Amino acid sequence: DGGITQSPKYLFRKEGQNVTLSCEQNLNHDAMYWYRQDPGQGLRLIYYSQIVNDFQKGDIAEGYSVSREKKESFPLTVTSAQKNPTAFYLCASSLDRLNQPQHFGDGTRLSIL
Amino acid sequence: GQQLNQSPQSMFIQEGEDVSMNCTSSSIFNTWLWYKQDPGEGPVLLIALYKAGELTSNGRLTAQFGITRKDSFLNISASIPSDVGIYFCAGLESQGGSEKLVFGKGTKLTVNP
Numbered sequence: 276d277g278g279i280t281q282s283p284k285y286l287f288r289k290e291g292q293n294v295t296l297s298c299e300q301n302l303n304h305d306a307m308y309w310y311r312q313d314p315g316q317g318l319r320l321i322y323y324s325q326i327v328n329d330f331q332k333g334d335i336a337e338g339y340s341v342s343r344e345k346k347e348s349f350p351l352t353v354t355s356a357q358k359n360p361t362a363f364y365l366c367a368s369s370l371d372r373l374n375q376p377q378h379f380g381d382g383t384r385l386s387i388l
Numbered sequence: 389g390q391q392l393n394q395s396p397q398s399m400f401i402q403e404g405e406d407v408s409m410n411c412t413s414s415s416i417f418n419t420w421l422w423y424k425q426d427p428g429e430g431p432v433l434l435i436a437l438y439k440a441g442e443l444t445s446n447g448r449l450t451a452q453f454g455i456t457r458k459d460s461f462l463n464i465s466a467s468i469p470s471d472v473g474i475y476f477c478a479g480l481e482s483q484g485g486s487e488k489l490v491f492g493k494g495t496k497l498t499v500n501p
Contacts, residue, residue, distance in 0.1 A: 279430075317392070317476065317491035318431075356400050373487055375480050376421045379430035 278302065281366050281380035286354065287388050288360060296351045296383045298366030304378075305371045307349035308340045311335060312363040312382075321364075324349055353385060361387050391427050394477050401467055402500050408453030409475060409495040410461040417479030418487075420460040425474045425494070434475075435462070467499050 279300045288294045300307065306325050310318040321332030324343040338357025343349055349368075353360045363384050367377040394411045401407060411420070419438055423431035435446050437453035437460060444451055450463045460479075464471055478490040 277451075288470075314446065317394075317493045320488070355473050367430075375487075375489060376433050376436045376478075377489060378433065379423075381430045383430070386430070 279366060279368055279378060279380035281383050284381070286383055286385045289334065289388050291355045293352055293354050294385065296364055296366075296385070297362070298349045298351065298380060299347050300366075300368045300380075301347060301348075302368055302378065303346070304368035305346070306369045306377075307343070307371075308367040308377060309333075309339070309341065309349070309351045310365045312365055314386060318365060321351065323372075345368075347375060360385055392477060392479055392490055392492040394495060397493070397496055398496040398498070400498045400500065403467060403469060403474035405467055407464040407467055407471070407497060408461060409477075410459060411477035411479070411492045412459040413481075413490075414458070415481060416457040417481050417490075419440055420451070421478040421480075421489075422449075422451050422460070422462045423476045423478065425472075425476065431476055464497075467497075469499050469501050472497055472499050473489075 282297045308323045309321040319335050321339050322341040324330040327346050330341050330343050340352045363382050365382045366380045369377045392411050392413050421436050422434045426430040435451040435491040440457045441455050442453040448465045476494045476497050477491050
């Protein structure tokens with residue numbers, strides 16, 4: 276079945292450590308997105324990519340980095356510069372930037388040890 | 389950036405009742421999307437609206453794209469326990485040639501059997 280796979284489901288980070296969240300899609304979508312979700316909040320855009328080897332900052336990119344070396348994959352690194360990383364992270368994809376809707380993975384919950 | 393006002397924030401209803409929630413914005417959107425999110429999972433698309441005035445149904449769900457393009461509502465008829473979850477609206481806005489999806493903060497629905 277086509278879809279978006281995020282891993283791991285739960286992730287724990289020590290202070291000062293970088294961690295990478297995986298997102299893979301087999302929908303042949305050009306555009307991919309990373310969102311952060313906090314309790315009682317809407318989704319906030321971290322980074323997005325419209326095409327391989329290109330990505331743009333969203334509203335809350337500080338403390339995060341991404342890469343888009345393959346169409347199917349859009350990993351997100353939460354760096355030690357992100358001082359409040361505890362959140363639910365959602366990856367999404369769409370046919371392209373102009374063609375919504377976006378389809379979401381099941382999320383990764385990141386916690387600080 | 390643009391924000392969506394989604395209301396109500398939460399609802400507690402009896403099984404069998406109808407539900408209505410809405411989203412409003414101060415600027416125009418080109419597309420309205422409605423998602424449902426279950427705990428610990430990613431949002432799932434319920435209905436997509438692409439044209440002002442459009443009224444679309446998906447089973448017991450009905451959504452409309454407001455004529456002014458600044459609002460949308462979602463109705464659920466004859467609610468059942470599995471309707472429990474958080475419902476998000478999202479609007480696609482154009483900003484200087486760039487498209488951005490903006491999310492409401494969600495309506496948390498509780499259905500009492």
